[in-house]
Amino acid sequence: MLPDFVVIGAFKAGSTSLHHYFGQHPSVFMTKVKEPNFLAFDSNNKAHAEMNRQQFMVTSLAEYESLFDDARVDQIKGEVSPYYLYSSVALQRMKEIIPASKMIACLRNPVGRAYSHYQMRLRSGKETKSPEEAFSEDAFWVKASLYADAIQSYQKIFDHDQLKFVLFDDLINDPQTLMSELFSFIGVDPTFQVNTDYRFNPGGTPKFPWLHHGMSALKRIPGLRRYTPPFIRNRLARIRDKNLAPAEVLSMDVQQQWLKFYQDDILRVQDILHLDLSGWLKIKNPKNQAI
Template sequence: MSLLPDFLVIGAFKAGTTSLHHYLDKHPRIFMTRLKEPNFFAHTKSDPNHDNRNIFPVTDLAQYERLFADARADQLKGEASPGYLPSKQAPRKIKEQIPDIRLLATLRDPVDRAYSHYLMELRNEQISLPPNEAFDAGGYWLEASNYARQLNRYLEHFRPDQIKVVLYEEMRSDADKVVHDILDWLGLPPLDTLNANEQHNRGGVPRSQFMHRALNIARTLPVTRMIPPGVRRRLAGLRDLNLAPAPELSPEESQRWRDYFAEDIERTAQLLDVDLSQWLS
């Protein structure tokens, strides 16, 4: 039995990939890796962070295959690494190793996604600028919302029927239906026990930056990635309790960001042949 995955959740960042990982993991015919975001196919030695095992915890094929060693023969194997969608080398590397793979992408309103990504970098002290100045400075957190170019890289290597795109907003409004459609696409029966009310990887701003920093350090220790899921959920619960709702982006700043993404929204809509007009207003 091959120890390579049957499908990948490829992103986008801050667009529900953690929730989707947990939803799919509930299905008895699906095996999701205990380690979320192995980022194996996004790893390259030219990346300045290539030695950072918090970003790239799995860097060789044998190590990657071991993530799926406990899968049963009747299970589809999958993993979720949102870093695959913006990665320039991941499509080619995936194609070389698993040419018949199925790829699942989740897309979110690009302004909402970018602001959520900005807030994550802000609370993790990777950025200190207010939103307007951060936007002017630009960065990975902003460009990750330009979906058309990212999707095109995958369409250069894979057939359209190998790629399924779901919208974060639809998953928020009716997760049962979205997951049912995904399972049908994977050729699996529906899941009767989906609890779509669960929240995963909540956003916000820390009430205590000291506590947030301490929990982040604990979460990024290499050993933490391999501890039982129940313990990791309790750590995540402590982190969530320390998060307060984030302030909303001002209407003026939101419109400025929306104008910036407008062309890519239209290109993405044409590429997918879907109506994304709700992202333009």
């Protein structure tokens, strides 16, 4: 069996919440493993072949199909892998393997998304520089906030009614309404009420770095994410989340610097999707108020 829909991105834009919210619906089956990334795996790419299963937990079609073995025949099947939005490999393999499936992308304010991605790298120890020093136009975490080319690539290959682009702000501000819209899109009862009390995978700064690094080390154990029952993974995630304090607001000067880089892409996305993204073109003061 193969998925009927896939959440293809973006990174740090609510994909974990979408995975859990979809999974609450009785007519939807979600893979136990979030981010299998199979459709982005390129066996001919030496770098991919040498990566551990942390990045590509599923590397064969048989393994991928087995993720959906427990789905009932009456359920709509889905998976979440935000890496797909940025992968030309995933785009082509989707066309070959799941050509009739639907794709959903949740897009976040590019500056806020990049800062959240930077914070994640900071927590993991992959980044030690300040935000302004770390920012590089060639860095993946910076380029991951450029959406226009990716959107157009999907639009060239898939039909309009297969694609759904939504906004992270709507997921945060009115998750029930957004999920009703997405349930309707994939073809299940849109009136189902989702429990949105818990915010999954929040960003922030660890109160106790040793605890965060210890839990991160557990995630890197080969096979652990795939074979650990979801309820145990969820409990560990909640311990991790409680250890996070809100990150400092990105300074207005740095916001302005980053926004200058993203501005043209924001305007392109606005035109492509016919959305009002004027809020993305504003910076926020230290009290989180747009100015």
